Amino acid sequence: MKKEKLLTEIKEILTKNNLSLSAAESCTGGLVSSYLTDISGASKYIFQNFVTYSNDAKMKFLNVKKQTLEKYGAVSEQTAFEMSEGLLKYADCSVATTGILGPTGGSKDKPIGLVFISVGYKDKIKVVKYISKKASSNDRYKIKKDIAKRALEEFLSFIKNTLN
Numbered sequence: 001m002k003k004e005k006l007l008t009e010i011k012e013i014l015t016k017n018n019l020s021l022s023a024a025e026s027c028t029g030g031l032v033s034s035y036l037t038d039i040s041g042a043s044k045y046i047f048q049n050f051v052t053y054s055n056d057a058k059m060k061f062l063n064v065k066k067q068t069l070e071k072y073g074a075v076s077e078q079t080a081f082e083m084s085e086g087l088l089k090y091a092d093c094s095v096a097t098t099g100i101l102g103p104t105g106g107s108k109d110k111p112i113g114l115v116f117i118s119v120g121y122k123d124k125i126k127v128v129k130y131i132s133k134k135a136s137s138n139d140r141y142k143i144k145k146d147i148a149k150r151a152l153e154e155f156l157s158f159i160k161n162t163l164n
Contacts, residue, residue: 006152007039013159014045014093019121021155022091023049024062024083026074027099027115031148047091052083062086062096073110075099077127080116084125094120095155097147103138111135113143117151119158128154 014021023032023046033049036042050061055074058064064082072078080098087094099115106112113135118127130150134142 001153003035003149003152004039006149006156007035010036010152010156010159011039011041011045013156013163015041017163019045019093019159020047020091021045021093021095022047022087023094024058024087024096025049025051026053026058026083026097027101028097028144028148028151029053031144032095032097032151035148035152050087058083063089075110075114075116077116077129080118080127081125084118084120084127088120088122088125092122093155093159094118094125095151097151099147101140101143102135103140112138115147115150117147117154119151119155121159121162124162126154126158130154 025032030051052058055069062083063086068078075098083096084094096118097115100106100112102112113132115130132143132146134146
C-alpha cells in the first residue's frame with residue numbers, strides 16, 4: 001500500500017473513533033513518528049511519541065522491565081510487548097519497533113533486518129516478527145524505511161480488525 005493511502009486510512013480510523021496514538025521506536029529512530037506527521041491533521045490523534053534507543057530509555061519511559069531486557073534482550077518479542085504496554089498508559093493505541101539495522105550487530109538468531117513490531121489498543125497487544133526485505137542491501141536507511149512502513153501497515157491491519 002502506498003504510504004499516503006496508509007496514513008490517510010490511519011487518520012480516518014483514529015479520528016472517526018476519537019482515538020489517540022503513541023509510538024515508541026528503537027531501530028526506526030523516529031521514522032514511524034515522522035511518517036505519521038507527514039499528513040495534515042495528525043495533531044488530532046498523535047499524543048506522545050518516544051525514541052527509546054537505549055535500554056535505560058525503554059525502562060524509564062515505557063516501563064520495560066530490566067529483567068526482560070536481561071533475559072530476552074532489547075530485540076525480542078517480550079521487549080516489544082512491554083514497549084506497547086507502556087505506551088498504552090499515554091494513549092488509546094500504540095505502535096512500537098525494536099530491531100537490528102546493521103551492518104553490525106546481527107547474529108544467527110537475530111539477523112540484520114530483524115524487527116519486532118508491537119501494536120496495541122486498550123488491553124490488546126499483538127507482536128509481529130518481521131525481517132526486512134531490504135536487509136541484504138546493508139543500507140540502514142532502506143531497512144529503516146521498510147520497517148517503518150511495515151509497522152504502520154501492521155498497526156492499520158490490527159486496528160481495523162480490533163474495531164470491527
